[in-house]
Amino acid sequence: MDWLLNTPITHRGLHDNITVPENSLEAFGRSLEAGYPIELDVRLLRDGYVCVFHDIYLSRMTDEKGSILKKTSKEVKQIRLLGTDEHIPLLSEVLELVNGKVPLLIEIKNRRGVGQLENRLLHILSDYKGEYAVESFNPLVVKWFRDNAPGIIRGQLSGAFGALRTPSRRALLRGYLFSRLCRPDFIAYDIRYLPARRVNNFRLNGIPIIGYTAKSPEEYNDASYYCDNIIFEGFTP
Secondary structure, X not given: OHHHHHOXXXXXXXXXXXXXXXXXXXXXXXXXXXXXXXXXXXXEOOOOOEEEOOOOXXXXXXXXXXXXHHOOHHHHOOOEOOOOOOEOOEHHHHHXXXXXXXXXXXXXXXXXXXXXXXXXXXXXXXXXXXXXXXXXXXXXXXXXXXHHOOOOOEEEEEXXXXXXXXXXXXXXXXXXXXXXXXXXXXXXXXXXXXXXXXXXXXXXXXXXXXXXXXXOXXXXXXXXXXXXXEEEOOOOO
């Protein structure tokens, strides 16, 4: 886990979301040039392929509407990100580009039944020679990797989740109720809600904390006091 703890990680690649879109091959290429690990998001497409895209809906990052979950691998290759020449990449394209040059932190975006995306992701990564770790807000995804691929480094994403209506839902997504069930190798925590007593307890018990997402040198420096490593965007540490 040395890379996960010691080298700052680019949030969806080195992007500016103007000329270089997030989660694009161009953003990942810039991370490679700078030597930074890459955090990225994966989703399952309608035809069983895995793409790299953060949102469920296409409207923020493209000129299209609707859910990306209803698209096929051929269709997403035709969709342009923020009006640039960059398309929504498949995970296989990203792996071919990165080719082990820097490590990958793969966030699994899955609110549905656990298993299909995770199995597909495990199959794709089975031949990949580079370093990587997986993480998710969904504790059941983290548990799936504990049960089915315990050798893969896995992390539980968490934060305050104050906008959620029910305390039980907040507790579930924070991962505290599931920490024994999932046994994450690390906790990725929203730096806007630091310091947090429970986060400090995890760290005292030997579970590393990865903070997300620092958007300025000031935020980076403040969060570094509470975290073992930081995910960043909008500047370079």
